[in-house]
Amino acid sequence: MLIEALLTMLAVAAPHKAPAAIVAPSSVFAATPSPAYQPQARAVDNWRFESALALEMAPVAAIRRALGAEAGEPARCVKLNNYWCIKSAGWNGEIAADADGHVAFASAEEGAAVAALLLRRYYVNYGRRTARAIVERWAPAQCSLVFAPAAPRRPAVALGLPASRGGMARMSPQRVASMGIALRGIQGTLRARWLAAHGRGGVNLKTARRPLARPVDLIPAPSIMAGVSELPARREKLAELIEPAPRLTIADLPPSPAPRPPPLGVSNCSGELARIATYAANMAQGVVGGPNEDLTLFTADGAPTENLAKVMANMAAVEIGPARPRDALIRIAVAQLRQMLEGATKPAGDAAPAAAAAQPPPAHAGR
Structure with a gap:
């Protein structure tokens, strides 16, 4: 009954307005059991409710999703609460991983927070500032050079x-x-x-x-x-x-010519290169002029800019298309990242109010 009441409230609200469950998720999920990963279904058991609240969906479609009555099958990363298809690396909120290494997050909010943190590592630590450079590391091509084995030579x-x-x-x-x-x-x-x-x-x-x-x-x-x-x-x-x-x-008799080197075989990477180029172009759309331009995701001191939220939305649209995450979900992830960075740069000897000291650190920031 609680789920039906929340979905009814969602149907009354505007489609682009963030539901109350996303603004204050702790108040809604306080009484719910801990989410678990289901290996047979390759999904987290709460993915329907999470996607109904976190993805841009019509009210009727959200109700069908929460009740398991939707017509089509969503992308596999939607079932993992991982709208950016992040690979396993011991992230906060990671409860399991599928056969391909994609993380199963306990909630969509934790998956968005890890995506924002990982983009900062790519941009600041790895120096990957363009859409093409980020995509080549985020979703690399699944092909490589293959050397043909040389025929055994008889001594x-x-x-x-x-x-x-x-x-x-x-x-x-x-x-x-x-x-x-x-x-x-x-x-x-x-x-x-x-x-x-x-x-x-x-x-x-x-x-x-x-x-x-x-x-x-x-x-x-x-x-x-x-x-x-x-x-x-x-x-x-x-x-x-x-x-x-x-x-x-x-x-x-004159010596016979030296044998030719074995041919070098290269697997066909044209499809993968085209996929990376399309991904990078969609990622830079509405942010910069092209996939080879600086996205300006962070400032010189590492603080996130407005472009970070736009790039995260574009990337999620590629990973779980045609679904798109709500703007409120991405804004919360960026705000948590900014709060984590400000807490890391605060001097250790700075006196803080007692109320602030009693607050726990951000629970969804990546490591």
Whole structure:
């Protein structure tokens, strides 16, 4: 009955007006049990009521959401009270995490407070001042370079060859043969077999008459009969011309070229890069002129500016679209961040009123 009464009050109020449950959540949830994470449903058990109060919804849609009668299925981060899809890191209000590492917050207010704190870390501590730089770290591309494995190389000693002949050792064993006289020709082609049978100049090595071991000197002829007389120098020259070709060995062959490096395979990242570019453009919309301009989320001393609330609203619209968080939820998160920063910079010896000292520190600030 309490839920129905609150939703009736929400239906009467203006759609953009923050409900009383968001302005003073402790007074409403004081009697409710502690929220719990449901692994089977991948949701926090109070996500319906939290989203009905924290998201911009029509009154009828909010009532259907709270009663579990909505038509469609919301984004998974809505069920986690995590409208910015923050990953687990031991944040305040974190009660669990899903299989992908997204935090399940106890309330939407705690999720918004952590988002504001995390954006300050990105901007101030990490120096990521543009929408593109923040998105590349906030929602990085899910692709990377993949090196193709190199084919195993067989060492030279595997074929029983010396190390100096490692180039020929990469050939298959049946192709390694003595290269003195290839009886069937290199690789067994028709032309190779013919050249192997006839040798240089087309001479058949089987039927050709070999020169005598020692040339016979002919009878000296008159010098007028040029070409008939056989002088010793001419005989030696003729013997060199008909001398058989030298025998070739494997060592005389030129080394084989070095193997090419393995190809470098790159997974297709075009879709991820387009997603990051679209995310960054939507994040900078209405704040700066483009995704590569400084968002000016914080001042020089680290205090949040008005742009922080605008950027948080744009980011949540991308993460849980088409749903959008209410402005009151984001303003409360920014106010809590500002209060936490002011408390950290206050001198330790500053005297504070007793009433202020009795107040507890902000419960929803990130670590």
